[in-house]
Amino acid sequence: MRVSIRDIAKHCNMSVSTVSRALNGDYGVKDKTRKAVLEAAKELGYVPNLSAKELVSRKSKLVGLLIDDSDYEARPAFFEQLPYINKALALHQYRAIIYTLNGMGYVDGELSDILSLRNLSGCIVLSPLPSDHPLYDEIRRMSYPTVVLENTVLTRYCSNINTDEVLGAYMATRYLIDCGHRRIAFVNGFEAFEMSRERLEGFLKATEEAGLSKDETPILWSDYTGNGGKKSVQELLRLHPETTAVFFANDFMAMGAISYLAEAGIRVPDQLSVIGYDGHFTGKYYNPPLATVIIDNPAIGTRAAELLLELINGGSGKTVRIKPQLFKGKSVSTL
C-alpha cells in the first residue's frame, strides 16, 4: 500500500500535523523533528498525494497551456517554447497540462471551466488568435492568472509577452533596403492577427523612412503557409515583375515561395531576394540558407512561465517585449 503522512507519523511517534509541517518546511518544528520526519519519509518511500493537497488547499501546482488545434504549420513557435516553459515551471514544482482547443468552435466560458475543473493556478495562451477572439474577452473578465502571447490583453490578472514585431519587421525590411533594394514587396499573414498588423507597421516604417513609394512596395495578404507563399509569389511576379526583394511575414511562406521559384527557374537570391520571419531552425539548412528574423523562443517560453508565476504569487499584469534578431542567411543579394 501507499505510504501516507499517517504512516510516517506512526513510524516517528508523532502526530500527522507535525509531519505535515515538517514536510512542508513550515516554521514551528524543531530541526531534530524535521530531520527525523524527512528521514522516515525517505526510508518508507513516501510520495505525497497531490490530489489531497490540492483538495484542501483549493489550488494546484498545475497550469494550463493552450494551443490552437490547427495545422502544425500554424504553430511552430510553441514547440520551441515548450521545453523552456516546462523548465521554468518545474523550478517551482509546477507542471503543465496541454489543452488543444478548437479556435473556431470556442464556446464562451470554456476557459474558466478548464481552469476551475482542475483548480489550475493559471494558464498561458500560446497560440496567436484573431484579436477579436472570444477567448480574449473571457480572459479580460476572468480573475485567473493568465499570460497571453502575441496579443495585447492586459488586466490585473493577465500579462502579455510579445516579440517586438514592429522592430523585427523593420529590421528585415531595413536589411533589404541596406542591400540596395528599392522594389520591395511584403507578403503578410492573416490580417486578423495582431502580430500581422505590427509586422506591417514595421515594414511601412522602414519603407517610408527610406522614402520608398507605395508603388515600389506592394503589400500582399496571405496565410502563413508554404502553399500560401507559393501562390503569393506567383501573383507578385505577375503584378509586380519589377520587384527585386520580398519580405515574407514568416519562414514557411518564404520557403514555399523559394521552392516554387526554383522550379520556375528563378534563382534566389540572384534574381530575387527573399527574407522570412520567425527564425525557424530549418531555415539555416535551407537552400539557400534563409535570411530571417529570429524570434527568441527560449526567452519567450521562459519569461512567459515566469510572468505566470509572478501573477500566481499576487503580482500584477504587465507587458514584456522580447527583442528579435536578424539572421542574414544567403537568400538576399546586394544590388
Next chain:
Amino acid sequence: MRVSIRDIAKHCNMSVSTVSRALNGDYGVKDKTRKAVLEAAKELGYVPNLSAKELVSRKSKLVGLLIDDSDYEARPAFFEQLPYINKALALHQYRAIIYTLNGMGYVDGELSDILSLRNLSGCIVLSPLPSDHPLYDEIRRMSYPTVVLENTVLTRYCSNINTDEVLGAYMATRYLIDCGHRRIAFVNGFEAFEMSRERLEGFLKATEEAGLSKDETPILWSDYTGNGGKKSVQELLRLHPETTAVFFANDFMAMGAISYLAEAGIRVPDQLSVIGYDGHFTGKYYNPPLATVIIDNPAIGTRAAELLLELINGGSGKTVRIKPQLFKGKSVSTL
C-alpha cells in the same frame, strides 16, 4: 463561492450520494431525478472538483507525456503527434501533463515517482532513447500502463507503437535503386537508437536484394542533425566520390547536406540524388522538394493514446506497427 454537489443536493432536496450518482451516469437513479440534478447543476454553474474525485478514487484522468529535454531538432515528430494524442485522450476526458525529462541525468525511480505523485493513470514515452536507457528498465519493472514509441518494451502493462522502420528504409533505398542508382550511401543517425538499427536493416535488405556490394553501398554514422548531415556528406564526397545517391536517416541531415552541396556547387538531384526520412512537413517546401519517407504521425499519436487507454482499462500490452509512405519529391534523379 464554488458550487459543490452539496449545494445541488440542497437545491434539489436530495442527498449528496444521489446527486453524485446522477452526475456520474450510474444506474440506480430515476430518470426524473437525474434530469432535475443535471438541470440544477447547469443552473448553479456546477463544475466538479477533480482533486476530490481523484483523491477518493485514487486515480486521475491524467496521463503523462514524456519527452526528452534535448534540442528541438531531436524531436520533431512529437509535435506533430501531440494534437492527435490530446484529441484521442479528450474523447474519454483524459488530459496530458507534459514532462520534459533529462535523458542524460535520469535517476532511477523518477518515472514511478512522477506517476504516483499525481496518481497518473499511465504515460506515453514519446522520445526515442538509447535502447539501454534505464527508463526502459524501470518500465519493464513497473505496473503502470505505459506506451513506448520507437522502442520495443513489451510487458503486461506496456505497449509499443513504431513505424515499420525496416520497411520505410527499404522503400527509400529501393526507390533509389529503381531510379537506376547503384552507388548508394546511407548516412544513419545514432546507433544506440533502435530505429537507427532498423533503418539500417531496411537499407541492407534493399541493397542486398539488388545484389549491390558493400563497396558500392558505404554506411556512415551521424547524429540526426542538419550539421551532422553536412559533415557526413563532406566525408562521403571525399571517401566515396563515385556515389550517385545518398539516403539520410532523417530529413534534417538531408537538408543540411543539400544546403552544403548547393554552396559547394553540387546540384541536387542532377549531380547527386538525396532522399531523407521522416516526412517533416517543411520538406515539401524545400529546394528541391525533398524525397522522403513519410511517417504517419497523426496515426501514431492517435493510436498511442488509444493503446494507453486500452491498458488503463485492463488490456494487455501489445505492439503496433504503422506503415510509412514514400514521398518522391524532386531530389532524386533517374539515371
Next chain:
DNA sequence: GTGAAAGCGCTAACAC
C-alpha cells in the same frame, strides 16, 4: 513545538 480535530468535495458501501 506539538497534538487533536475539523473538513476540503467527493465516492461507495451499507442501510432503508
Next chain:
DNA sequence: GTGTTAGCGCTTTCAC
C-alpha cells in the same frame, strides 16, 4: 431508488 455515513490524504485552526 435514495439517504446516511465513513473515509480518501492532507492542511489548518485551536488548544496545550
